[in-house]
Amino acid sequence: MAGDLYALDFDGVLCDSCGESSLSALKAAKVRWPDLFRGVDVGVEEWIVDQMHILRPVVETGYENLLLVRLLLELQISSIRKSSVSDGLTIERILESWSALKPIIMMEWNEDRDSLIDLFGRVRDEWIENDLSGWVAANRFYPGVAEALKFSCSEIYIVTTKQKRFADVLLRELAGVTIPSDKIYGLGTGPKVEVLKQLQRRPDLQGLRFHFVEDRLATLKNVIRDPELDGWNLYLGRWGYNTEKERQEAEGIPRIGLLDLPDFSEKLK
Incomplete structure (x- = not known):
């Protein structure tokens, strides 16, 4: 079997969902912490x-x-602050420090990951x-991506931390895929x-060239650390949710190729 298999992240590679995720998070935060949001103006x-876009x-x-919505609210309203990290x-x-801040506020707010995911x-x-x-309508696919998915001759898999049902709805309703x-x-x-x-071990996928496209540098670095995945071609999408600092760092990592959006769409076709 010859050809290419593309494992694609969803948010930040195929779809710009930041508008929807920010608004959904605001709605959910009001449900989770109604007292904190009482009297908060538009x-x-x-x-x-x-700020969520940033x-x-x-x-x-x-x-x-x-968590980010609540933390931002604490930055704005000092009287509701319950985390030790909010001041200043x-x-x-x-x-720069989200991975260090997150466990602190989760503990201090007495929050549970699974409950927040469910909410x-x-x-x-x-x-x-x-x-x-x-x-x-609060989401959008990046220009050219829907067409590239429709006409791709490669094997396409979606590998995302988004809940599957939401990715499926957006692919069908927004991209027509x-x-x-x-x-x-x-x-x-x-x-x-x-x-x-799992994908590279499947007998029916043997002989394919494996490609993984992500917008999170940390995820790609995790792949690089695992010798079992040495055969994957890795790409960081410049158009996704990453910073200039991360893109510069990726340029110095030989395993990672940096992609611009037109190049990505062309590869899929």
Whole structure:
């Protein structure tokens, strides 16, 4: 069997979902912490959503958006602060230190990862049920990506930390693309490193050239650390949720190729 297999991240590679994820996180945060949001005006909410666009590169899994929304609220309203990290905290420091800040606020707020994941999913489900067109419209596929997916001659798999049902809805409703369910690996299917191993071990995929396209440098570095995945061609999408500093770092890593959006669409075709 000859040809190419592309394992593609979803958010930040195929779809710009930052608008939807930020608004869903704000809705979910109001459900989770109603007392904190009582009396918060529209101006503060709009500021939070604006900052979420800047902070999107730090998010690995969707529930983290809720934590960021609450942390941003604490930055704006000192009287509700319950975390030791809030005083003097800046957007720049969150970008640089999110992996260190996250466990501290999770502990100090007494929050549970699985509960936040469940809540975030339920809020999205309710939005979809009540206003499918509005939910879909809060997302967008990057230019040229939908067409590239439709006409690709390669084997396409989606490997994402997004819940599978949401990726499937957006592919069908927004991109007009149907990808079989068994080719979408979403939240709960294990770390991306393990999914890539599953794919390369499958007898029916032997002989293919394996390619993995991500927008998170940390994820690509995890792949590089695992010798079992030495056969994968790795790419960082410049258009996705990463920073200039991360792109510069990636340029110095021989295993990683940096892709621009037109090059990515051309590769898929």
